[in-house]
Amino acid sequence: MKHPYGMECVVYREEDGTARRVGRERPEEAGRTVLKHLRELGEGEFGWVRLDSPAEREVADLTAGLGLHPLAVEDAVHARQRPKRERYGDVLAVALRTLWYVEEDSEVETGEVMVFLGPRFVMTVRHGPADPAAEAARRLAADPATLRFGPVSVLHAVLDVVVDAYSDAAGKVRADLTRLERCVFSPSRDDLTEEIYSLKREVLEFRDAVGPLVPVVREFAAGPRSQWPQGVLPYFRDVADHLHRTDTEVRSLDELLNSALDAHLARVGTWQNDDMRRISAWAAILAIPTMVAGLYGMNFEHMPELGWEFGYPLAVGVMAAAAGLLYRAFRRNGWL
Structure with missing residues (x-):
């Protein structure tokens, strides 16, 4: 469901983790206001701007004021990007695929989040129903100590939420695959070819979201050239470890589906x-x-x-x- 507001901005104080909301309006009305607050940030403060499926005209003033590259703005507005990281001057742009599994239809649904990380601001742009930023904000509020790392703490929180969602979806796909395997080797003579192929197609979409993100998070865990605080690196290593496990799980699911399809076709031949x-x-x-x-x-x-x-x-x-x-x-x- 689309957020009733197109833009939301929260200012965090790194020292004590306190937060204050300075903008919760539609982008065409709030862009200049939010930009003004970001320019007036005090010492040890940074702003987090959250946008929901904006049009280019709605964020023109804000993106221009933040010094975002036109290509980065285009990626954020039009979405459909593969997971990646790009650096435009002192702004780091990270594209993420959100993902959740609909058990009733045995389908993987995807969305997208773009994260722009600057020296004193973070901007997240969401496309699709899933909003990892909301859960990330809740986790930051529950553990304000991580805010001492500055804007990069928001990037970690969003990544952590997205990767946890991957892990949850992989578990549900595994359960559906186990059910299919029981059907394949049951005495009944049901034709499961289409069902297996449909699940395999969803797993391939899963791999498209997880696979390209692995080297990106691994680079974050190793310490990027942006000189992030050393204390934040263990957090990224934890995310990288979870992502690696999920990537391995998804690859094994793909291989098991190939085996299940081969076994089913062999049984059909029998x-x-x-x-x-x-x-x-x-x-x-x-x-x-x-x-x-x-x-x-x-x-x-x-x-x-x-x-x-x-x-x-x-x-x-x-x-x-x-x-x-x-x-x-x-x-x-x-x-x-």
């Missing part, structure tokens, strides 16, 4: 072979009665035992006995 053997067995059983009945239907002048009163029962008995022997043989060999 079912088809069983059907063909049954058809062949019944055709063989019916072949002898058909041959005998066809022989007597040829209307020869001299037919065997036509004048004998037990000739007809004997012919029927021979057909039944031959069919019964073949049926028994096929049952013994597992064809029927």
